[in-house]
Amino acid sequence: MSAETPDYKDTLNLPKTDFPMRAGLPKREPEWLDRWARIGVYDRLREKEGRTPFTLHDGPPYANGHLHIGHALNKILKDMIVRSRQMMGHDARYIPGWDCHGLPIEWKIEEQYRAKGLDKDKVDVVDFRQECRKFAEGWVDIQREEFQRLGITGNWAEPYLTMNFHAERVIAEEFMKFLMNGTLYQGSKPVMWSPVEETALAEAEVEYHDKESPTIWVKFRVAEFELPDIVLSDEEATDESREAVAAAEEKVSADLTGAHVVIWTTTPWTIPSNKAVVYGEEIAYGLYEVTGTPEECWAEVGDRFILADNLAAEVMGRARLEEGQYRRLRDVRHSQLAGMRLSHPLAGAEGGDGEWDDLRDFRAAEFVTDTEGTGFVHCAPSHGMEEYELYRDLGMLEQVITYNVMDDGSFRADLPFFGGKRILRAKAKNGSWEGDANAAVIAKLTEVGGLLARGRIKHSYPHSWRSKAPVIYRNTPQWFAAIDKPVGDGQDENGTTIRERALTCIDKVEWTPKSGRNRLHSMMEARPDWVLSRQRAWGVPLTCFVKKGALPTDPGFLLRDEAVNARIAEAFEAEGADAWYLEGAKERFLGADHDPAEWEQVFDILDVWFDSGSTHAFVLRDRADGTEDGIADVYLEGTDQHRGWFHSSLLQSVGTTGHAPYRAVVTHGFTLDEKGNKMSKSLGNTILPEEVVEQYGADILRLWVAQADFTADQRIGPEILKGVADGYRRLRNTMRFLLGSLSDFREEDRVAPEDMPELERWVLHRLAELDERVRTGYESYDFQGAFQAVFNFATIELSAFYFDIRKDALYCDGETLRAKSARTVLDLLFHRLTTWLAPILVFTMEEVWLERFPGEDSSVHLTDMPETPASWRDPALAEKWAQVRAARRVVTAALEVQRTDKVIGASLEAAPVVHVEDAAMREALQSVAFEDVCITSDITLTGDPAPAEAYRLPEVPGVGVVFEKADGEKCQRCWKILPDVGTHRHPGVCGRCDEALG
Known part of the structure; x- marks a missing residue:
């Protein structure tokens, strides 16, 4: 210039x-949060009239710790749903909630007691429950602030809490609906039990981790053997044939009497509770005899073992017997197995008339396979669901149920040899929870010659998600909701039983992703009755009474009285569930119609999944900002909630209302580190929401969520x-x-x-x-x-x-x-x-x-x-501009080559010649200011064939660009190089700029 x-x-x-380009989000975001609270954005949105409500029902997190990255993912996804629906014209309500009852919180209070040397059992139960309530209240406040910091909108001033008095009332009322509709019953069956926490666990409270367990091959001696009758026809019944049959029978009887059926188990502690052994009707069995033994082998020459043929070689190998040191003597037919009765390996160990001296039952069962083990399964129906169901269906539970294992996982004190031994430690030592029960059982079996082999196995095993300790199956009296019994009068469009209704309703729900439907459907098809009871103190009690001295199967065992139920509900509304534990509570609730001396008050508490499964009733149904029909438009949680909240909510709702509590269910995956590993403190790969917010701001975390495929991990x-x-x-x-x-x-x-x-x-x-x-x-x-x-x-x-x-x-x-x-x-x-x-x-x-x-x-x-x-x-216009943009890509790429070679510094220095073969494309380019589109000072369009040196892009055929420099002077205002620069009223500018300058 x-x-x-x-x-x-x-x-x-x-x-x-x-x-500013520099956002400064960590510092500025709290200012916007304060502003939204000050002007009441959420409440003002509720004032907009004429809108269709849209309700996302919040799955409640536990109020017992700071947020992790999974919480952030979950709540941000929910927030994006709520905000987007609101901005698309709905009245999108969001009531955040918390799960406040149950073991996670009770466990924390017990830890505090132990640290102070206090005994929880010596503290008044109401005082203990108040401690739990205060603990939950504190964490609700902390988590509420942490969630709000992520920009989550909602009715934070009035969240729902399962420990609110009205919530406790409704949870009790929902339980009493099961009481009144006939699906509630008390039963004694194996449930997943945490000896460390001393309570039953739901499937959703269990996670699977690898565990190393002792494994043993145990011998059950054939104590009695009765051959099946062999019937000969008149033609066959000669003296010779009778003698041959008798000789054969004598030979079989000699071979099998005194032989041993071998079982394999990874839970040696269940052997003292063994009541039977079962075999498979489709499995081929043989009798194997030991012909030679190496050193350090528990088998002896002449020992005979009955084994599944497919597994015999593996079992003998485990016993340290090589090929040639044993032989197969004969087939063992199922009819022959049916004639046997077995003795327990500990039979006679006490010197006569002892704990294990009765003969064991021996029969076929469908669940036996020959894919691992020995082809036989030892049955302790108190500690295995399949064995329990087998003997339940046979009507033989009274003969096979034992009560050898106490609440803390120890053997009952008077159990011979093993009294007081613990299956698990009360506290892990060097990462192991292994108690002394397995070792004691193995040692005793070794002493009495009951073992054939032993080893160790690493396998996937259920653990409590709270204590992280292994769990066991243990027979305990519990309260159940029967899911295959007609509900009330059974009249319902979705089915007569809870299972039927649940399976029908699943297909009426919209699932995202679609695989969620199949997952929940298969779980619901196979699930057992719902265990409702827990043996703890902090929660909503099972508000029912049982007849003293009556059996659970007796008529009138459970008190069903709407007046009693109403008194309980009224008290809970005013005082909370603590009212159940106050002195005189039984007399207060039974009233004048029932003699308190005839009834026992139940003090088990409800499974927390029943609490959270009932939230539809006290949030969606009862609140003014709930829904008219008590059904949510969507539930959204992690994929683990197919066996958790989605599952329990569906069971609870179909049991009391006949329909699902949700119209749609959305599930997200889990959060992993950058390498795809699960996050853990020990690995040091955890990402905390608080740290991301402090470094980048919450919007970056929200953007991460938006960019991810949340349906996967x-x-x-x-x-x-x-x-x-x-x-x-x-x-x-x-x-x-x-x-x-x-x-x-x-x-x-x-x-x-x-x-x-x-x-x-x-x-x-x-x-x-x-x-x-x-x-x-x-x-x-x-x-x-x-x-x-x-x-x-x-x-x-x-x-x-x-x-x-x-x-x-x-x-x-x-x-x-x-x-x-x-x-x-x-x-x-x-x-x-x-x-x-x-x-x-x-x-x-x-x-x-x-x-x-x-x-x-x-x-x-x-x-x-x-x-x-x-x-x-305008599809036609879009198609035209797709051609323009394609041609532009060739031009800009050609100019980039010249810029890289420093021929030009800016694209306005160029006036390229663009050769376009296609007449329609050329016409499209000529109808627009193509030089402006390409940001050049001029451009020449021609249909002439492009010379060899023309620049081309393979993806845009028929377009070639020949570089030419722009002719003229540089406009000092717009920087285009044009021939007319300097010929106008204003010096140094082009005609367009001269006109703009006026």
Whole structure:
């Protein structure tokens, strides 16, 4: 620029905004949280009238610790659902809740007691329960603040708590519905039992980890043997044949009497409770005899063992017998097995008339296989569900049920040899929970010659998800809901039993992903009766009474009286469930109609899954901000809740209402580290939400959630978060350009779509397409797809294409139709991008919104996504501009080569010749200002064949670009190089800029 040429910078309409590129989210986000609370955003949204309600029912986390990354994923997903539905025109309500009862909290209080040397059992139960309540209240406050810091919207002032008095009342009422409809019963059967926590566990409270267990091969001697009768026909019944049969029978009897049936088990501690051995009717068995033995072998020459043929070699190998040291003597038929009775390996160990001297039952069972073990299964029906069900169906439970194992997992004190021995330690030692019971049993079996072999096995084994200790199957009296018994009168469109209703309702629910349906359906098909009772103190008690001296099978065993139920409910509403434990409670609730001396009060507490399964009743049904029909539009939790909350909620609801409590169920996976490993403190690979928020801000964590396929397991770590932050900066740059370019937008300058240039109308077409994609994505819970569509549009189609092209018009045109049209489109873009992204980037979009629309009552979260007219769609125009963009890619790639070679510094220095073979494409390019589209000073379009040196892109055939430098002088205002520069009234500018300068 010469000394005479003015500086035209101030004449340009450059972007003006204070919106910073550096977000500073960790510091600024709390300010927006305070602002939302101050102006009451959530409550103001509820005041909008005429909207269809949409309710996501919150699965309650336990109030017992700081949030982990799984909590953050879960709550952010829920928040994106609630916010997006609200901004699409619904009244989207969200009532956060907490699970406050049960073992997780009781366990913490017991730990505190132990640390102080106190005995929980010597503390008044109501005082103990109050300690649990205070503990839960403290963590509710902490977690509420942590959830809110993530930008989660909801009725935080009035969350639901399972320990609120009304909630405890409703939980008790829901339980009493099972009492009254005939599905409640007391039974004694094996349940998963935690000796460490001294309570029964639900399937959902169990997780599987590898465990090393002792494994033993145990000998059960054939003590009695009765051959099946062999019936000869008249023709066969000769003296010779009779003698042959007798000899054969004598031989079989000699071979089998005194032989041993061998069983294999990974739970030696169950051997003292053995009552039977079973075999498989489809399995081939043989009698094997030991012919030689190595040193250190428990088998002796002449020993005979009955084994499944498929497993015999493996068993003999375990006994250290090699091939040639044993032989197969004969087949053992099932009819022969049926004639045997076995003696327990500990028979006679006490010197006569002892614990194990009765003969053991021996019969066929369907669950026996020959894929591992010996082909025989030892049965301790008190500690195995399949054995229990076998003898239950035979009507023989009284003969086979034992009570050898106490609540703490120790053998009863008077059990010979093993009294007081513990299956598990009370506390792990060097990572092992192994007690002394297994070793004691193995030692005794060795002493009496009952073992054939022993070893160790590493296998997947159930553990309590709280104490992390292994669990056992243990027969205990428990309360159950029968899921195959007609509910009440059985009249219901979805089925007569709880199982039938649940299976029917599953197919009426929308599942995301679809595999969730199959998972829950298969679980519901196979599940046993629901164990409702726990032997703890903190929770809602089983509010029922049983007749003293009566058996559970006796008529009138359970008291069923609506008046009693009503008194209990009224007391719980006023005083909470503690009322059950107060002195005189029994007399108070029974009233004058029942003699307290005749009834016993039940003090077991309800499984916490019954608590959370009942939330639909006291949240959806009872609250003013619940739902009219007591059904939620969606439940969303982790995939583990197919056996947890989804499962118990369905069971509870179909048992009391006949229908599912949800219309849709969405499940997410688990969070893993960057290498796909499970997070653990010991590995040091945990990512805490608090740390991410402190370093990056909550919006980055929310963006990570939006970019992930939540239906599978997600990975997170430092490098992944850096990538998310980089993407965020690109998006922030797009919003900054919008704000800057709209600083002088005036409503009176708005241009109607039909009057806009083609490029603007193409953007409107894309907005119409995207609006449908975004709404469909949010409605189908495809947040990843919705966000990715908006992100690519914003950073590629806008920043790298439309903005890049229109900067020249916006900066230099002045008040032209093209510039006004561009600013109109930018305004339309602003309203859609901010509202489309607000459910994800709650803080950033609020910042963007307030930068343009400041004011105490202003908030993007009080705004709906604007309706996008269908008339904006123009497929023909979109097809044309697809050709324009394709040709542009060839030009920009050709110019990049020249820039790299330092032939030019900027694309405006070029005036390329573009050879286009296709006449239709050439016509499309000629109908637009293709030089502006390519950001060159000039461009020449020709149908002539491209010379050999022309630049080409394989993906755009028929287009070749020959580089030419622009001819003329550089305009000192717009920087285009044009021949007319310097020939106008204003020095050093082109004709367009001269006109803009006036």
